[in-house]
Amino acid sequence: MKTAFTTVAIAAGVALAACGSSDQKNFDKSTEYGPNPTLPEPTRGLLPNMEIPKVIGWQGETPTVPQGFRIEALATGLSNPRNVYPLPNGDLLVIESKKEAKEPIERPKRPVMAWVESKAHGGGGGGPSNRILLLRGEAGAKPAAPSVLIDHLNAPFGVALVGDALYVADTDAILRFPFKAGDTQVGGAPVKVVDLPAGPINHHWTKSLTASPDGSKLYVGVGSNSNAMERGLDEEMNRAAIWQVDPSTGAFKVFASGLRNPNGLTFYPGSDVLWAVVNERDELGPNLVPDYLTSVKPGAFYGWPFSYWGQHQDPRVRPQQPERVKAAIPPDYGLSSHVAPLGLAFYTGKSFPPQFGGGAFIGEHGSWNRPELNGYKVVFIRFENGRPVGTPMDFVTGFLKDGQARGRPVGVAVDPAGALIVADDVGNTVWRVTANTATP
Amino acid sequence: MTDVYPHRQRGVATATAPIYLLLFPIPVVCFVGALATDLAYSASAYLMWLHFSEWLIATGLAFGALAALALLIEFLASPAIRRGRLGWAHLVLFYGALVVELLNALVHTIDGWTAVVPTGMTLSIVGAILAVAAAGTLLRVPVTWVARRELMP
Numbered sequence: 001m002k003t004a005f006t007t008v009a010i011a012a013g014v015a016l017a018a019c020g021s022s023d024q025k026n027f028d029k030s031t032e033y034g035p036n037p038t039l040p041e042p043t044r045g046l047l048p049n050m051e052i053p054k055v056i057g058w059q060g061e062t063p064t065v066p067q068g069f070r071i072e073a074l075a076t077g078l079s080n081p082r083n084v085y086p087l088p089n090g091d092l093l094v095i096e097s098k099k100e101a102k103e104p105i106e107r108p109k110r111p112v113m114a115w116v117e118s119k120a121h122g123g124g125g126g127g128p129s130n131r132i133l134l135l136r137g138e139a140g141a142k143p144a145a146p147s148v149l150i151d152h153l154n155a156p157f158g159v160a161l162v163g164d165a166l167y168v169a170d171t172d173a174i175l176r177f178p179f180k181a182g183d184t185q186v187g188g189a190p191v192k193v194v195d196l197p198a199g200p201i202n203h204h205w206t207k208s209l210t211a212s213p214d215g216s217k218l219y220v221g222v223g224s225n226s227n228a229m230e231r232g233l234d235e236e237m238n239r240a241a242i243w244q245v246d247p248s249t250g251a252f253k254v255f256a257s258g259l260r261n262p263n264g265l266t267f268y269p270g271s272d273v274l275w276a277v278v279n280e281r282d283e284l285g286p287n288l289v290p291d292y293l294t295s296v297k298p299g300a301f302y303g304w305p306f307s308y309w310g311q312h313q314d315p316r317v318r319p320q321q322p323e324r325v326k327a328a329i330p331p332d333y334g335l336s337s338h339v340a341p342l343g344l345a346f347y348t349g350k351s352f353p354p355q356f357g358g359g360a361f362i363g364e365h366g367s368w369n370r371p372e373l374n375g376y377k378v379v380f381i382r383f384e385n386g387r388p389v390g391t392p393m394d395f396v397t398g399f400l401k402d403g404q405a406r407g408r409p410v411g412v413a414v415d416p417a418g419a420l421i422v423a424d425d426v427g428n429t430v431w432r433v434t435a436n437t438a439t440p
Numbered sequence: 441m442t443d444v445y446p447h448r449q450r451g452v453a454t455a456t457a458p459i460y461l462l463l464f465p466i467p468v469v470c471f472v473g474a475l476a477t478d479l480a481y482s483a484s485a486y487l488m489w490l491h492f493s494e495w496l497i498a499t500g501l502a503f504g505a506l507a508a509l510a511l512l513i514e515f516l517a518s519p520a521i522r523r524g525r526l527g528w529a530h531l532v533l534f535y536g537a538l539v540v541e542l543l544n545a546l547v548h549t550i551d552g553w554t555a556v557v558p559t560g561m562t563l564s565i566v567g568a569i570l571a572v573a574a575a576g577t578l579l580r581v582p583v584t585w586v587a588r589r590e591l592m593p
Contacts, residue, residue, distance in 0.1 A: 230551035316552030
């Protein structure tokens, strides 16, 4: 019997040894940004860190913006608005989106995690979702009530207008609708351009979309089907990648890979350089792995799932592939861990002060895998010579209040009048930030 | 067969003993099975085996929790069990196995290799040994006789 006690004690000791180290407590939060963020040793206790804010909604209040700016709701009472797309004539498309297909339960952990994630999302409007709304309005003025432009989509996210074609990235396909700026209705049924990887497992489902500056190619982000390949390599075929698609033929090739969940695909203004924000992996500790903003080099491999931030091997992935890890390149700019960047927009307007010109606004949906909540805000990163510099500046905040979530920012965009538009899928609101100096 | 525990009280224990004997083997089989699938995973890195381990441990814990409750009632109701060292050994070994496997279930939620190697498999070995040892003591613990006596008046 004594032996039994000893064995239990040893076993408990072994298990507890896996718990968090002092490394995490002494972590210097100022070193988690930029091109060379601090990467502590991976750790995980018996449970991953889990901290989810309770969703309370805005209750008539608004987010906070820096002095010299003002914020107002363009549309409220929406149903999971996840992305916004300003048209050149001042109209605005709002993409409401919900993943409706259920994932197969291949392990007991899945239903628990699904429940945790649904708690962080609140009720989510309740109305019909998976549609694109049109908000008409002269740029700068308050738009009219939204009308439904396209209904019955399948978890749409990315949108790109090229001439008189509106491309919509549903979770399972890119569709082309006849539509041009100024239209109030699409001109007919869509044509499918290409199928995208979706079910039966469809873990990272938001398909971010953009067109090359000349409109000849589409770029679509296809997120991974798992956190760290725990569903096997077969489920990751052509995932964790950005695809280049020929819109006329539907032919595609993988443009860059090893990007766990790439979103916010955007070409840097006046260049041929594609940028994206990427959600890195969870459950390696509260301060690992930094999510990032990066220019996307053609053909490059960014490590997922075998390694992170260049060539740091993930101990969970088997079989390891040292040859591929050797080829992995680090991204450009760390945003700190678990912020969940889902939106990226470069400032191309004129109405904000000059230091904003060419800089990046990033919508950070917010963390679950960290004791101190991270993200839940829109940050701004200054650019010089087409490269990010300095540390991120909090631009739109107040999504959290006393540890409770009033909203969560997702897609961001700059409208023709130079205002910043923010989709808030938990507050079910679209926000517009304008500079006070700008006269409407 | 003679009644080796003539002083055993009637009552609650009479009802829980057969239930306990019905439930107890399920966690034992599950925990031994999880050790086997952990070994298979560590030898192959084939994720199906990791998932098997997770379900086996979870199932073992679900039925193990019910069995633990039945055993607790049996212990409270039956002085015969409390009197012998084997009864206590059985309780400690079985509850120990459940505690170890609870930790093991959490370790097995890690996404991949380190869910098993080395910590998860270590816990699976310890948990399986404790569960089998508990089963060994059960062969000679009064609770067994309770059930038999009910069948043979």
